[in-house]
Amino acid sequence: ANIVLLPGDGIGPEIVLQGQRVLDAIATKFNHQFTYQSCLIGGIAIDQTGDPLPQPTIDACLASDAVLLGAVGGPKWDDPSAKTRPEVGLLKIRKELGLFANLRPIQTFPELVGASPLRREIIEGTDILFFRELTGGIYFGPSGRETIDGVEHAMATMVYSVPEVERVVRLAAEAARGRDGRLTSVDKANVLEPSRLWRQVAERVVREEFPDVKYDVVLVDAMAMHLISRPKDFDVVVTSNMFGDILTDEASMLPGSLGMLPSASIGADGPGLYEPIHGSAPDIAGKGIANPLATILACAMLLRHSLKLEDEAAAIEAAVRKVLAAGHRTPDIAAGEASIGTEAMGDEVLKVLA
């Protein structure tokens, strides 16, 4: 398989390197051949080409089987008056690759649950899989400025079409079948017309195609509450782009170990994009102390979703759990224990896999 690496900015290169080492170990162990091509995205791409997503990167991704991304952005490119910004590269690659579904598993690791801001009895055992619609909604609708009677206005349009809702709800409902069989759709149908369409379509898709899935609907404001008060009650959650942006970030705080959480963005066919959900952490870049486990778990998702290598994915996930159980910690997840660096953590995962 042909894998594009997009190390990006900050700690991106360090953690992607550990991901690649783990993929290589899987290739050896399970007798696969993975070839890699490294391309530019984000701030480093702006510095070298003026474009946060240069065309050669798009071409390479489109020709690949899967894409592994580190992180983009940093204070260097934060000037609001700059011509372009690293995040523009992120939004563009989602559109170019047709990555309409962002999967974010929110899991707790028993060893780390003491670091959760939530009380143990509330968070322990939480296991949610979010599906966030990623190429529609208010992120990509018509927008602009207009001066009306001398007063400046700015607008952005939230748009959803029936097929856009159908395809992401289908993916989510399928995933629910392979898990606890429960699906929650989150909207704001009491106020927003696109949410009313979303609710109608989601209900129809589940009723007609997934009658075995236990389905319910929650308003986005209520969901923001439930995630804190009873996170264990949810299995698969599907929602629109903007609500998913907010709710998945809220949910990512619950386990107390942001450095452990991966994400996958997938489309109808073509390559998926896999990444840790944490950012480029410019404050610790180059220090060799970033936690590579979210990226390594993103590699497991890459194997599962893009390469259909379930055993290989499970092997990585089991290895990460073993490494944690053995007490190995990078500084971000250490609670008193001695900590190790990025490469040493990669080594520990490789040792278990060997």
Added chain:
Amino acid sequence: ANIVLLPGDGIGPEIVLQGQRVLDAIATKFNHQFTYQSCLIGGIAIDQTGDPLPQPTIDACLASDAVLLGAVGGPKWDDPSAKTRPEVGLLKIRKELGLFANLRPIQTFPELVGASPLRREIIEGTDILFFRELTGGIYFGPSGRETIDGVEHAMATMVYSVPEVERVVRLAAEAARGRDGRLTSVDKANVLEPSRLWRQVAERVVREEFPDVKYDVVLVDAMAMHLISRPKDFDVVVTSNMFGDILTDEASMLPGSLGMLPSASIGADGPGLYEPIHGSAPDIAGKGIANPLATILACAMLLRHSLKLEDEAAAIEAAVRKVLAAGHRTPDIAAGEASIGTEAMGDEVLKVLA
């Protein structure tokens, strides 16, 4: 002063009654005269007039000095195919009274902090005042459906104008001056054009008119995280309608005592609207066990913001703290302690005020 009561649905009438008793006690104690007029809103208004906000209610509110609302809604009016819904009354009264700013204090009560889903050391001492823009944004922009090439689309438009941002930011910055002097503006300026306008205007207003206020900007997804991991770091927070809807509900879970939280919606002049943030709780309606303290604290906000009676407001707040310290609890905030009912809780507050 002339106060309109909008008891609404579910537990609404029970808690508004206790609010009225407390206002009467304040009138006696401080030698004021309050007159009341009770009007219809929500489900009960639909049942009696077909309209969730009948014109006589609007007229009475416009002629009043302040409005005290219980809660609206319930399963009886939840049919998605119904011609109208109780919440329509809420959205309409905000527009009719020009209530462009929703104030939501998120405070912790030392006696109740054990009920928070957050660990004590994270939540204890949290004291945030949210300003949510309430009559603009995607709630009130153009919306509709359109069939394009045979595919049904639904849209809603987020719109903000310069003066809409200015006025709510001004109120928030003024409030910051009277508190810890810090203001956080929350937007999604890396993606949404109205957020970029919001950020420009907010920065200018604070720089030009409130140079003494310590100001910062946080993205909405990051804010959803910070509220959980470090709620104590925030003083006054200002944001748009949709983001405020989600973030204030998220924040309302943090203290672990939803039944204690009031809210105020105010405009340029004219009456403000005061209410508990919890809903109509149809499951306990009529049982006499609803917690009236959020409504009683909403009465304190009414006295402070609409009637400019600061001492009277402070007297109510002090009385509520005393009642809690004395161990009185309705069932929702009891943790093992014996609990009392709605009216008995009202009695306790009256006793302290007497």
